Amino acid sequence: MHPAQRSIRQRIALEGPLTVAALMEEALAGRNGYYRDNDPLGVEGDFITAPEVSQMFGELIGLWCVDTWQRLGSPASFHLVEMGPGRGTLMADALRAARVAPAFLAAKQLHLVEINEALQRKQAEKLHEHTPRWHTTLAEVADGPMILIANELFDALPIHQLEMTAQGWRERVVALNGDTLQFGLAAPGPALGLLRPAHKAAETGAIAEVSPASIGLVDAIARRIVADNGAALIVDYGPAESGLGDSFQALKRHRYHAPLEELGAADLTAHVDFGALKAAAEEAGAQVFGPVTQGDFLRALGIELRADMLAKKSDLATTEILRRQVHRLIAPEQMGRLFKAIGLAGPALDTDRLGGLAGL
Structure with missing residues (x-):
């Protein structure tokens, strides 16, 4: 039995049933949690994120950062922050593309918010020339102008x-x-107050999902960028508007698993409520652009043109690989529709040039 599973069982025996939120926190970020010492990425891991699909994803994010920095007035010094940077692939590709703007690279101070020491070591290998600093929370990053990236974090x-x-x-709870x-039901707690208008007409049996952690984090990000002059890009999967449905799931070896079966050894995720994120950011005073589908976002940033440029320098086999990568990132039946930016x-x-933020 995985240590996280054992810890959760002991906690339920002592405290009684746990909310789904408490279960996720313990299984993912607890002392023996899934994200503490596990590298879940890649073919040999449990899932593949967009930066691992193609270098073009990170390169376009890098150009987005340069454009955003210019829109912010090209501050002479700013924090470039990535939350949940995985193996450092996205940021390495982004900073390579950002070489077109040497002043941007000279101005940035790189910060990585990461709790996984194994992944920190891989990030250090890829990003050592940029002297990154590591943090366990965003609050540890000093005040000042900031551009923040969060891909598949929420x-x-x-x-x-x-x-x-x-x-x-x-409230849905987990009991022994x-x-x-197994799942059970209990009297609702404070989470009841986070229900959105779209949840109010629910019929018997309907499931609503709310995330105080997500709302709290986007509120903190928004307040930082409003106070200190900054911007943030969040890319993840979920509906553009709040709605009903059970999206709680587990992934292991690229397959779906029953969420309660392999706690600590499988990834636990749920769809992101972009409607709730947007409302929280606007309430904090931020300008909000989107959400738009990942397909539309990457097309607007020029992914197809970038692939054509790479193909002109490549053999037929590499060109076919590029075609498949673009298809996976932007096709509606792949990542193009479910994922949002x-x-x-x-x-x-x-916002005078080309409207709002590039691509959004």
Whole structure:
């Protein structure tokens, strides 16, 4: 039995049933959690993110950062922050593309928010020339102008699940039935107050998901960039508007698993509520751009043109690989529709050129 699974069982035995949010927090970020010492990425891992699909993803994000920095007035010094940077692939590709703007590279101070020491070592190998600094939370990054990137971070933040019953909303919890973990229902807690208007017309049996952790993080990001002149790009998967549905799932070896079966040894995720993120960021005073689909975002940034440029210098086999990579990133039946991009910015951002933030 995985140590995280054992710890969760002991905690339930002592404290009683856990909310889905508490379960996710313990299984993913607890002392023996999935994200503490595990490299989940790549073919040999449990899932593949967009930066691992193609270098073009990170390169276009890098050019987006350069454009955004210019829109912010080209500050002489700023924090370039990535939350959940994986193996450092996205940032390495982004900074390579950013060589077209030497002043941008000279001005940036690179910060990586990462709790996984194994991944920190891989990030250090790829990004050593940029002297990154590591943090466990965004709060550890000093004040000042900031451009922040978060790719596939919010889907791993804990969610509460609420189920509509004949007696009204109840919170979904995880309990022990003998030696088996199983879902049950309990009186709703504070998460009930986070229900969105779209949840109010729910019928019996409907599931609503809310994430105080996600709302708290986007609020902190928005307040930082409003106060200190900055911008943020969030890319993840989920609906553009708040809605109903059970999206809580587990992934292991690129296959879906029952969420309670391999706690600590499988990734736990849920769809991101972009409607809730947008509302929270706007309430904090940020300008919000999007969300738009990842396909539309990458097309607007020129991914097809970039692929054509690379293909002209490549053999037929490499050209076919590029074609498949673009298809996976932007095709509606692949990552192009489910994944969304949303941009946040402070009031000082220049929106005169090409409207808002590039691609959004």
